[in-house]
Amino acid sequence: MSTDETVATAAEFGSDESAALHIRQDIPHSARMYDYFLGGKDNFAVDREAAERVLTVFPTMRTAVHANRAFMHRATRTLARRGLRQWLDIGTGIPTSPNLHEVAQTVEPAARVVYADNDPVVLAHSRALMTSTPQGRTAYVHGDVHDPAAILATPQVAATLDLTQPVVLSMVALLHFVPDLADAHAIVKHLLDPLPSGSALVLSHATAELDPSGATKVQEIYNQAGTSLRLRHKAEFATFFEGLDLLSPGIVPAHRWHGDEADAPTDALPATVTDAQVSFYAAVAIKP
Incomplete structure (x- = not known):
């Protein structure tokens, strides 16, 4: 385009x-x-x-988003190595290779992924999300996270995912665009409740806790530009995982979440990167 x-x-x-x-x-x-x-x-x-x-x-925003994306890669590989084979990725964003399905299918070629986003630009580039291995499958849903029931009811979800088997619900760098905490909780609950035991929740979220001055100014710029952005502290972020079993290392800045592995070469950030420069919390949890 x-x-x-x-x-x-x-x-x-x-x-x-x-x-x-x-x-x-x-x-x-x-x-x-x-x-x-x-x-x-x-x-x-x-x-x-x-x-x-x-x-x-916030001069390190590029570092922050790269750290956030690297977290998504590590979380995906970790869960694929633990035997999970299905993903529902909401708030996909504009395709940037390697996309989630490419990472998952490197570990398990039969992995299946449904992407969902409400941005017409993502829709315009959704063909890049349809490059599945022959053994696996991918699909794209043009849907809004504020209507999770509609996403779950799409034929793409029905044709791609088996909701009787564990599914990874991935919402990376998304929930800070849902300003009301109760609304954000309701969205996560609506999407996670139908998923069986053994499913996983993957979240990352921008915060002002690690760099209060810089991050707060970022929030102001987004809000002034017409995009509602709500930064949250670690304690608020933790509430999304209540009732779930957090994987080690728990809730940490995104670049510190390594799951079962070290960084792949494409994920590595300079060792000098600080928590304040990233200012994203991240965590992965399993549904009991």
């Missing part, structure tokens, strides 16, 4: 969505800003301008 395009529709990209989905370039979008921080090209001038404002108050 060219960044010169102002509007794209689902039909243009071969989607089965019946309604036209407009891609706006007059306001910044969190997924496109995240893509910019990762070094991607699927963003507009307005996204780059907002992202550069973030970098002026």
Whole structure:
């Protein structure tokens, strides 16, 4: 997709969505800003301008998002090595290889993944999420995390995942965009409750606890740009895991979560990276 395009529709990209989905370039979008921080090209001038404002108050944001993505890779490999074979990844973001299914299928070629996101830009690039191994399967749902029932009811979920068997519910760098804590809890509960024992919850979440000044300014920039962002302390983040069994090392800054393994070469960050520079908490837990 060219960044010169102002509007794209689902039909243009071969989607089965019946309604036209407009891609706006007059306001910044969190997924496109995240893509910019990762070094991607699927963003507009307005996204780059907002992202550069973030970098002026939080200069290590690129380090933070790379640490967050590396956590997703490690958590995926750890759970695949523990025998999990199914993922529901919500808040997928613009595809950046290796995507979750590529990581999971490196360990287990038969792994199955359903991606879900409500951003038309992600929909436009969803073909990149459909590159499954022959043994496995991937699918994409254009759905909103605020309507978890609709996501679970999609034919893509029914055709790809067996909800009688353990599923990894992955919501990486997503819940801080749900400002009300009760609403965020309700979303997690609605998605996790139908999943059987042995399923897993993978979360990461931005926080102001590790760099109060810089992170709070980032929150202000997102909110002023029209994207509601709610940073949370560790104690609030921990409430999402109540009733679940946290895997070691528990709730830690994202770059410190290593699960069953050390960093892969593509995940490694400089040893000098600090908790404040990352300012994301991360954790993985198993449903009893």
